[in-house]
Amino acid sequence: MSIGHSVLITGASTGIGAAYAERFARRGHNLVIVARDKVRLESLAERLRTESGVEVEVLQADLTNPSDLAVVEDRLRDDNRIGVLVNNAGAAQSGGILQQSANSIERLIALNTTSLTRLAAAVAPRFAEAGGGAIVNIGSVVGLAPEFGMSIYGATKAFVQFLSQGLSVELAPKGVYVQAVLPAGTLTEIWERAGIDTSAMSDLMEVGELVDAALIGFDRRETVTLPSVHDIERWRALEMARLQLLSGVQQAHVAERYQTAP
Template structure:
């Protein structure tokens, strides 16, 4: 029986490249996005080129109905072996100046939709005792930038949520990856009002390389994939620093430096 994958945000960028890679590997696909003409075009090409089955779901994950439709497909439709929680975008601006409605819509996609879809995938895969999930965070989870509070915080949420999922998945047969891209050469930045030309070329990764690294990390069962990080020991040091802080965040009295 062939493997199957469901990819959100599959009409362009990283999601589209995941679809192409997985199609070449023989996966049947369920591709999800708002822009149905782009999905239909991608589905036709992948079907013709690789002889796979492609199901198209038009869904706006900023809407409750869109999220409900995809959750229903994950929970009640044909089995999904790999779920890629890719949909997301950046609405940037300082906290004082950012349109609150635009902020809310971004958080609906980046946080609420991501969480609900993760719930549906975890529930079914745990019951079936197998499956893989990739949740896509961002390097901005580690980088503080003026004008990036909303987006950066949303991706910090994705990373933390996913790491908690990983703890809960122990012994269930479900493997979960947190992918942390840096700057990637897609239309994401243009849609966010940025220009890739402003980034040094050595800081920009191709979407193809990013996805290749993610799928390799999935085979290696790495929990956190930071494709451009040269040394795994740097991530391990980060985790060690977390543990050192965590050991002292809840004590029965303030630290000595606060004593007058």
């Protein structure tokens, strides 16, 4: 089985997803672009066909809707032309758990974690059998920072990072590349939709700059790409500390500090 030239991008109507579509089109890749807003998708598709001469298919889907999600899953399982999945669709959520409703929590988790996981799981077996392909998952540095006070949103992004690193361990030996991209604050509509005033947020990165950096990481085959982190040794130190912590886990008995009651 061969891996195709096409790229499927979720959340492609605006922001990071649209920028990925532009960049991959410039590289000569055919596209399947997925989002809820069909009008915007059609407009983007027409522009990219004209500018880059690539094939662009529009697939309207709300990934929090199980039937829509299943359509995209089936496409990823069955279409051998698709060789890259960009799992970009997501939402932000302002405030902590005291400000959230059950419905808003459920929708956030469905979009940011459940749909992303299911789409990766749908395409991974085909990629593994073919010995190639790439899965790009868009996370956030907020997943590293519970201090930011966006606990549920941050938890979904921490999930994306862990999942991506775990999938890389599983799939890299089979020739499948998995990348987690962790942006910091980026100037997209995601904040407005979450009711967050971007005028109060300083130093937001322009979306094109973010995606260009992420694609350099993609070309370098980085497992985790942190476009806004200037000193990469800090990330490497964090990963080393994590591995050192794991090396000290001894599960036969509790640690000595817990063997005596206070």
